[in-house]
Amino acid sequence: MEARPPFEIEFYEDEHGKKPALDWIKRDLTEYQRRVIGLAMNEILQYEGTGVCDGEWGKALGGGLYEFRVRHGPSEIFSRSRSPRTVRLRAAGLIKRVLPSSEKILLRVFFHQHGDKLLILLSGYDKGRSPSKRRQQKEIERARARLARWRERQRS
Numbered sequence: 001m002e003a004r005p006p007f008e009i010e011f012y013e014d015e016h017g018k019k020p021a022l023d024w025i026k027r028d029l030t031e032y033q034r035r036v037i038g039l040a041m042n043e044i045l046q047y048e049g050t051g052v053c054d055g056e057w058g059k060a061l062g063g064g065l066y067e068f069r070v071r072h073g074p075s076e077i078f079s080r081s082r083s084p085r086t087v088r089l090r091a092a093g094l095i096k097r098v099l100p101s102s103e104k105i106l107l108r109v110f111f112h113q114h115g116d117k118l119l120i121l122l123s124g125y126d127k128g129r130s131p132s133k134r135r136q137q138k139e140i141e142r143a144r145a146r147l148a149r150w151r152e153r154q155r156s
Contacts, residue, residue, distance in 0.1 A: 005046035012122045021121040040070045043081035068109040110143035122146040
């Protein structure tokens with residue numbers, strides 16, 4: 001039986017029961033983008049947590065907010081993966097190069113690491129579709145507000 005990843009992912013839920021990051025993935029992303037973001041979260045984010053900020057896959061934004069940057073397709077994700085299963089398959093030569101898609105990937109997911117086991121996904125957006133600094137700042141502020149509300153509920 002495979003060991004569980006070190007981190008568990010949870011989607012932030014607002015006071016109305018909505019999960020904005022999950023809704024974004026389901027509603028706004030193409031099928032290919034959904035597959036890539038899911039693969040990246042399962043193969044990288046769940047194994048590294050805030051460690052993604054040690055390289056091009058993430059950035060610490062301060063105040064407990066982090067940005068997970070997904071701009072690569074499946075081949076690059078599998079080559080970076082620390083999942084024991086993927087590492088084993090890669091070493092055995094069972095993961096072949098996945099044919100790239102012509103679809104551009106430039107996704108951002110904002111998250112908070114709570115303790116040493118839990119990652120709260122607050123929001124996300126397609127930076128390829130909306131690359132402006134203004135949009136980026138708006139999305140960061142939205143994630144900060146959700147994090148503040150989440151923290152407030154944790155105190156109650």
